[in-house]
Amino acid sequence: MRFVTKIILAGLVMAPVAAFAQTAPAISTTRLAPKHEEFAFEGPFGTYDRGALQRGFQVYKEVCSACHNLDHIAFHNMYEPGGPGFTEAQAKAIAAGYQIPADPNDKGETMDEKGVRLTRAGTLADHFPPPFPNEEAARANNSGALPPDLSMIVKARAGGPQYVYSIITGFSAKPPAGFKVTEGKYFNPYFEGWNISMPPPLVANAVTYSDGTKATIEQQAHDVTVFLSWASDPKMEERKRTGLGVLIFLVVLSGLLFLSYRKVWANMH
Amino acid sequence: MAAHTLDATRRDFLYVASGAVGAVGAAAAAWPFIDQMNPSAAVLALSTVEVDLATIQPGQQVVVKWRGHPLFVRHQTPKEIEAADAVQVSELPDPVARNSNLPDNAPATAANRGLKKEWLVLIGVCTHLGCTPTGFEGDYGGWLCHCHGSQYDSTGRVRKGPAPANLQVPVYSFLSDTRIKVG
Amino acid sequence: MSGQSSYTPRSGLSKWIDQRLPLPRFINDTMMTFPTPRNLNIWYTFGGILTFCLGVQIITGIVLAMHYVANAGMAFNSVESIMRDVNYGWLVRFIHSTGASMFFLAVYLHMFRGLYYGSYKAPRELIWIIGVLIYLLMMATAFFGYVLPWGQMSFWGATVITSLFSSIDQIVPHLGTAITTWLWGDFAVGDATLNRFFSLHYLLPFIIAGVVGLHIWALHVPGNNNPLGIDVKSPQDTVPFHPYYTVKDAFYLCLYVLLFAVFVFYAPDFFGNPDNYEPANALVTPPDIVPEWYLLPFYAMLRAIPQKLIGVLVLGGAIVTLVFIPWLDTSRVRSCRFRPLMKQFFWAFAVDCLILGYCGSQGVDAVLFGVPLIWLARLGTLYYFGYFWVLMPVIGLIETPKPLPASIAQSVLGDSATAPAE
Numbered sequence: 001m002r003f004v005t006k007i008i009l010a011g012l013v014m015a016p017v018a019a020f021a022q023t024a025p026a027i028s029t030t031r032l033a034p035k036h037e038e039f040a041f042e043g044p045f046g047t048y049d050r051g052a053l054q055r056g057f058q059v060y061k062e063v064c065s066a067c068h069n070l071d072h073i074a075f076h077n078m079y080e081p082g083g084p085g086f087t088e089a090q091a092k093a094i095a096a097g098y099q100i101p102a103d104p105n106d107k108g109e110t111m112d113e114k115g116v117r118l119t120r121a122g123t124l125a126d127h128f129p130p131p132f133p134n135e136e137a138a139r140a141n142n143s144g145a146l147p148p149d150l151s152m153i154v155k156a157r158a159g160g161p162q163y164v165y166s167i168i169t170g171f172s173a174k175p176p177a178g179f180k181v182t183e184g185k186y187f188n189p190y191f192e193g194w195n196i197s198m199p200p201p202l203v204a205n206a207v208t209y210s211d212g213t214k215a216t217i218e219q220q221a222h223d224v225t226v227f228l229s230w231a232s233d234p235k236m237e238e239r240k241r242t243g244l245g246v247l248i249f250l251v252v253l254s255g256l257l258f259l260s261y262r263k264v265w266a267n268m269h
Numbered sequence: 270m271a272a273h274t275l276d277a278t279r280r281d282f283l284y285v286a287s288g289a290v291g292a293v294g295a296a297a298a299a300w301p302f303i304d305q306m307n308p309s310a311a312v313l314a315l316s317t318v319e320v321d322l323a324t325i326q327p328g329q330q331v332v333v334k335w336r337g338h339p340l341f342v343r344h345q346t347p348k349e350i351e352a353a354d355a356v357q358v359s360e361l362p363d364p365v366a367r368n369s370n371l372p373d374n375a376p377a378t379a380a381n382r383g384l385k386k387e388w389l390v391l392i393g394v395c396t397h398l399g400c401t402p403t404g405f406e407g408d409y410g411g412w413l414c415h416c417h418g419s420q421y422d423s424t425g426r427v428r429k430g431p432a433p434a435n436l437q438v439p440v441y442s443f444l445s446d447t448r449i450k451v452g
Numbered sequence: 453m454s455g456q457s458s459y460t461p462r463s464g465l466s467k468w469i470d471q472r473l474p475l476p477r478f479i480n481d482t483m484m485t486f487p488t489p490r491n492l493n494i495w496y497t498f499g500g501i502l503t504f505c506l507g508v509q510i511i512t513g514i515v516l517a518m519h520y521v522a523n524a525g526m527a528f529n530s531v532e533s534i535m536r537d538v539n540y541g542w543l544v545r546f547i548h549s550t551g552a553s554m555f556f557l558a559v560y561l562h563m564f565r566g567l568y569y570g571s572y573k574a575p576r577e578l579i580w581i582i583g584v585l586i587y588l589l590m591m592a593t594a595f596f597g598y599v600l601p602w603g604q605m606s607f608w609g610a611t612v613i614t615s616l617f618s619s620i621d622q623i624v625p626h627l628g629t630a631i632t633t634w635l636w637g638d639f640a641v642g643d644a645t646l647n648r649f650f651s652l653h654y655l656l657p658f659i660i661a662g663v664v665g666l667h668i669w670a671l672h673v674p675g676n677n678n679p680l681g682i683d684v685k686s687p688q689d690t691v692p693f694h695p696y697y698t699v700k701d702a703f704y705l706c707l708y709v710l711l712f713a714v715f716v717f718y719a720p721d722f723f724g725n726p727d728n729y730e731p732a733n734a735l736v737t738p739p740d741i742v743p744e745w746y747l748l749p750f751y752a753m754l755r756a757i758p759q760k761l762i763g764v765l766v767l768g769g770a771i772v773t774l775v776f777i778p779w780l781d782t783s784r785v786r787s788c789r790f791r792p793l794m795k796q797f798f799w800a801f802a803v804d805c806l807i808l809g810y811c812g813s814q815g816v817d818a819v820l821f822g823v824p825l826i827w828l829a830r831l832g833t834l835y836y837f838g839y840f841w842v843l844m845p846v847i848g849l850i851e852t853p854k855p856l857p858a859s860i861a862q863s864v865l866g867d868s869a870t871a872p873a874e
Binding site for chain 2: 511515518519533536537538539540541543544702
Binding site for chain 1: 532542543546695696700709713716718720727864
């Protein structure tokens with residue numbers, strides 16, 4: 001609700017701001033309304049595009065995961081219905097490709113002789129391990145900024161998938177005259193304040209899609225947004241499917257109750 | 270009069286139909302509230318465990334946790350294997366193998382208690398009332414359950430006491446000569 | 453309840469039970485044969501809907517408590533595991549979170565119904581006051597519940613609302629701070645706060661259920677008010693509750709559940725705030741702290757007042773005012789249907805609540821058509837209090853009500869009311 005009014009207000013407020021941006025010395029750095037990217041999962045019957053989910057996972061794995069967590073996704077989610085549609089064997093292989101901090105070994109050690117954390121291969125029960133062991137390490141490696149967890153990002157941002165898509169693809173615009181990008185930050189007008197700590201994450205053909213899809217920046221952004229939308233809302237397909245049955249049932253029951261109601265009250269008026 | 274009864278029939282039909290549809294809906298709505306108490310996806314994902322056998326010497330037993338219960342993994346000595354083979358199924362209180370890898374009616378021979386003779390993999394839950402038996406105790410070189418005194422032999426077959434069945438052998442498989450996957 | 457009972461036990465067993473625990477008699481007299489005005493409209497179905505809402509919240513809440521962990525380090529993740537791992541956990545959680553909004557929507561319609569038809573007037577003052585108490589308990593329960601997911605809005609909402617008590621410092625130095633510290637069990641909202649809020653969130657619904665029992669008991673003494681606001685005069689004015697109102701309530705309840713289901717399955721986060729999908733962080737406050745929609749009008753009043761203590765008093769006063777309505781309304785006539793002047797002010801009041809809600813949803817320095825919203829909120833607050841403390845008593849005295857119908861039956865059936873109803 002707040003989101004809708006915000007969009008409307010942002011539209012009202014931003015139109016004049018954009019028009020005067022060239023001349024006005026003080027610039028409002030309120031974020032722009034997100035781009036109107038369309039996704040197949042929107043609408044009451046929308047479902048996730050499996051191809052986009054799998055490609056999006058590839059983008060997450062090869063690009064985003066260098067800095068961003070995917071805390072709430074477990075490897076077993078990768079083959080569960082409504083998800084990217086990997087097979088159990090593929091999900092196992094994905095899990096085995098990650099190293100998880102191991103429990104203490106027989107000697108009670110969690111580090112090897114060089115002080116490196118002992119690890120084991122991931123299993124289906126494990127969650128995606130974070131790229132940094134803790135928040136401090138994450139900040140230290142990202143000039144003080146904390147890359148947010150991506151498994152909730154679509155739900156945790158007003159604007160949802162459109163916002164995430166706009167942020168990833170929002171680096172191309174040149175900053176307007178009079179706006180100075182803060183040292184060590186990047187210009188992104190879809191981000192509140194216009195200064196974002198994340199460098200432009202995508203370049204064309206940064207990944208090579210096995211299904212032959214051309215890996216433009218827009219394509220990668222779209223795919224990874226689909227993947228992250230699923231990560232935020234993995235039960236969406238089950239929810240919409242269940243909802244359809246429930247609504248049909250309730251309409252039928254309402255109809256029967258209405259007829260009963262009419263019948264009971266027939267002689268009363 | 271005929272119109273009146275027709276009316277009454279239609280009314281009764283409506284009541285019955287509304288009630289029936291409502292009852293079906295209530296029953297369907299109850300299911301999520303029942304099913305939510307079943308093991309969650311996270312619990313189910315943990316339902317297999319892999320055990321490394323390389324470090325277990327003959328005569329030793331390790332206990333690992335599987336699905337919330339202790340799992341006994343025991344490396345049999347040749348002497349134990351010989352003694353277990355000598356036992357006749359007819360003298361056992363429970364003549365059935367209780368091996369999830371075999372048909373339900375497989376006899377409780379020593380060979381039927383595992384996939385390989387030297388390795389024994391058992392769920393450490395006494396078949397009487399669910400306590401965990403202690404290893405290497407009792408009169409049969411196997412397990413003794415301190416709760417109610419049930420005794421199991423070295424292959425986990427019940428020999429004495431109130432337990433009705435042999436210790437259960439879970440579904441497991443050898444991934445390699447020294448590694449098993451349980452569940 | 454008119455005192456006489458129409459229950460006659462049919463079998464030996466029911467006779468035996470009736471002499472020992474007359475529960476079947478009680479059910480018969482209160483839910484089956486209870487004489488109910490025959491002219492109740494759709495706005496009178498919200499009592500049943502609200503009972504349903506309370507039941508749904510309690511059942512889904514008990515289920516959620518089976519999986520939720522009331523620990524500052526684990527609460528957020530436990531909610532996510534309910535959403536992702538627990539069988540149908542997403543459904544139960546969305547029913548519960550949407551259910552809170554549906555509960556408040558129904559309670560507001562129920563309250564506006566009471567206001568419009570004068571259902572608080574003698575002899576129903578206690579029904580109304582108990583209702584206000586239920587509303588207060590609901591707000592407390594909803595507030596505690598909103599804290600439990602331990603997201604950013606949970607945390608900062610808890611901080612802001614509990615800090616209201618620190619305004620007492622301006623009356624008795626240090627007392628307010630002492631109270632907030634006591635509420636928190638810490639020097640800020642923290643693990644101890646979360647645990648006690650969980651405990652209270654679990655407890656209060658059962659207290660609400662008890663008070664609802666009193667509400668219905670008090671209702672069954674004089675019986676229902678009705679859209680005409682006139683008393684029941686003869687048996688012809690009423691119909692037995694069952695089947696007439698059971699079937700009517702069931703039909704409208706089903707429609708309400710339909711609306712409920714649309715939100716649960718197709719817009720489950722409609723009433724939520726994206727910030728609450730961000731784990732609580734004591735070091736960063738989100739840019740816009742917004743309460744749930746059902747508290748927005750009061751939030752607007754709080755912010756409209758630039759002085760801390762007075763703001764809190766206005767907030768509290770807005771709710772306490774409701775208790776006095778039965779005596780603030782001086783009209784001889786109950787229903788606004790016969791009060792041409794009051795009717796207009798009533799609708800203005802309804803719009804005023806919506807405007808206040810809108811003001812509460814916007815940022816502190818928001819502007820609408822060049823007017824700072826804070827001024828709109830101040831006007832709205834003024835009208836809110838003016839409606840109850842000035843308009844209600846004054847209009848009741850100066851207004852000439854339209855003529856009332858002779859009886860409910862006559863109004864419904866026309867002049868043939870003297871003929872048998874069936």
